[in-house]
Amino acid sequence: MEPTEKSKGPASYFPSIEKKYGQPVEHWFGVLREAGQLKHMELVGLLKSEHGLGHGHANALVAYHLAQQ
Template identity: 45%
Template sequence: MTDKVEAAAQTMIENLEKKTGKSLDQWIAIARASGFEKHGQIVKYLKTEHGFTHGFANMVSIKARETAASPKTADDLVDNQYSGKESLRPIYDTLTAAIAQFGDDVVLAPKKAYVSLRRNKQFGLIQPSTKTRVDVGINLKGMDADGRLEKSGSFNSMVSHRVRLTSPDEVNEELINWLHQAYDAA
């Protein structure tokens, strides 16, 4: 189903350029330059000033508002995750410095709410879950939960285990070894 939705969206983007002579990115810039911020205002502007059909106006408005509100770089995503939780950033920095030592193929892939740790596939994630805690998700299939290495439960279905951290001092050899095991298996 997702493939069909993505294919339909891509067709609509291609048709927008064919019908108007401008790309989606150009229309996003025009929509932003209009000064309108609300979805309905942008839709109305594109329909009345540029003769858009509702479908095209709706799509451009959604894309313009998404890109305006979303961070532009990986650093922006991480900064946003720790906004209001600055005291937790040293935990993230300590973890990523240690993980970077695993190999040249480690990829830190920031998302809106967490940073995915990847090699050939995801082997873990780092997420500032509360104002006082960072959760480290780790893919350790077949390993029993023990002590601070918990089953992930409802935390995140993309990992098998979780470790809760409240201080950079808790980023110790034991945790790094678990992450390295997951990295080796990825």
């Protein structure tokens, strides 16, 4: 992606996720991969309850993760 190109969809949350939680988004994708075959909201719940992410950030990560499968 070009530096001047604006991210859209779930990826638009990635810079703020990295800034707020201090981990690259790839870290969170690793957490999601390790969680296995859970449903969307189960994965969102895992990120929220076990890792302290907010709903919007968790939802964006899960949506992007599942779209890549």
